[in-house]
Amino acid sequence: MAGIKEIAKITGLSLATVSRVFNDSSLVSPKTREKVLKAAKEIDYRPNMMAAALRSGKSKIIGVIVPEVNNSFFSDIINGIERVVSDSGFNIIISQTHEQQEKENAALNSFLKLNVDGVLMSISKETKDHTHIQKVIDSQTPIVFFDRRPKLELINTVLLNNYLGAYIATEHLINMNCEKLLHIAGSSDVSIFEERKNGFLAAVQKHKTPAMVHHLQDSKTQTKENLKNLKNLFEEHPTIDGIFAYGDEMAIHLLNLLSTLKVNIPKKVKLIGFGNANFSGLTQPSLSSIDQESSLMGELSANLLLQNLKKKTKPTSKILSPKLIKRESTNGSD
Amino acid sequence: MAGIKEIAKITGLSLATVSRVFNDSSLVSPKTREKVLKAAKEIDYRPNMMAAALRSGKSKIIGVIVPEVNNSFFSDIINGIERVVSDSGFNIIISQTHEQQEKENAALNSFLKLNVDGVLMSISKETKDHTHIQKVIDSQTPIVFFDRRPKLELINTVLLNNYLGAYIATEHLINMNCEKLLHIAGSSDVSIFEERKNGFLAAVQKHKTPAMVHHLQDSKTQTKENLKNLKNLFEEHPTIDGIFAYGDEMAIHLLNLLSTLKVNIPKKVKLIGFGNANFSGLTQPSLSSIDQESSLMGELSANLLLQNLKKKTKPTSKILSPKLIKRESTNGSD
DNA sequence: AAACAAAATGTAAACGTTTACATTTTTATT
């Protein structure tokens, strides 16, 4: 008995007024409010969120789903979300999908059972079926998608302009006097990778720069198969002098591969990645990349969700613009 | 009305038996159990965890506190925790402290309000005051500390033998024929860094190897101040041929610094870090390090907590043994 | 000071489960 009831007894007030102090404060007089807060402090009152959630239907919990927490992009997003959301007294509960649809379903199910007030998520690469997402939408739980969206209508999204990012990256290579470009493309099943490829193609076409695209055999970046193929590629096309990789991790592997092939970066070949991962500034040479404004993405998503929690607004779509980060890997003078 | 009551009505059973089907299943006959499950599927029943939590006092939520999620060590731990805990039907809720005591307090407070069944945490570097932790302990909520522990008695801990890790790392340098060693030490306020330093000192003493320890001025690794000091250090002591850095990120900075000083790693100087971060295999040369068995640490912590949830056991302390990861930075012949 | 409106407080039911306790049904024992 260390609850609201206790405070009511101490102060001689009713449950209702005490409760109101902690919620809709405007309806209670300053004196009683003070009395209640004093008593609350005295008994070290901690509201029972479960009880409040049950009665009010609002859990004050926001569910966040990311593919992987150990990924600087997503953890920056989480930081952005936290910053916005914790000020409003919400708790966030994070689940990882590890890019598996099954885990995504499980996470959403847990969220519904926990009665989360809203969901922020980036769908997994593997996700094809959207019935579980539809279930969330049907349950009237507001949901905002960031970075990756499902192919559904009328949803809230905060996305990066991947096409533009790739375009900028490619133009940067061209500006640095590259004359024969290569794009290492990510899985064409993933729409953001497709957009990056398209941005690359648009830029080379615009500038009439000779270019080629290489698709990896294996979706895992660092397989022997992939590296062997790449090695062959470079040997067959020695005139390549600019590479745009679909992601920073891939770019780092290229950095290492080219180094073993005694190809100097950036003198002989310039290289740019995508994502501006936390390790991209640490390599040697440091890696030029495209920054995704990840923490801003988190903040915007969270704000959009909070807005939806207040009152159902019509579906909104925000598109962020990526930024070029110039580092050593594209910076060599000849 | 899509709850247990609905199912009771459909099946003609009482609330109690229906509830029992979803909990203490042994007390209900196979036939009725089947009937209930069928009805549950029919109406797509989703238990309301808030109600269950309120009544039973068990939230089925475990709170996890880490300094930073964007850190391969801690996210590996989280993965380990998830693996163990999700099988048992628990949800985990993750909070970051960003190494700030204030955020740690806030997180623990939220956890108590949410009535978490247990807490898994690594205290922040900044934490000096333990009253908030004591509050959790007093509230009878089981708690397990991993990697970093507060200076409190009678607590559950899962720790790494940092002393041993440092010892192994140092011995490895000596085995690779280093004759003058340097340790770049982390803040002496943090006990794990102190242990690493002690391990280093023990190893050089044992092998009678000349050695020195450098303490950074600024706790942030990559400040100009620090780099300048290090540069001076190397110029004053050109005979140094083996370095043990207190962490991998620091080691990478050294890698870059030495490279600009035209000092070849590993031919001239051998370098080893600590932590086996996700980027350590990606640098050039790749970085030798000490692996912390992070995901095992997560699993053990989670198991210990689950055990405590079942029945209050007496405080346990587990110590994990780190493993040497040999890579190029210590592997040069000559 | 009467009449009314606005502000503050109170009463009691409700949220959806779990669970102690009571009752009924089934099974086993004689």
Added chain:
DNA sequence: AATAAAAATGTAAACGTTTACATTTTGTTT
């Protein structure tokens, strides 16, 4: 077949809040 024991089910209160509605208090206007 009677009895006891075990298994299955039922009854109803309780968990700690919130909130619709009712009531009382305070302030304002005439």
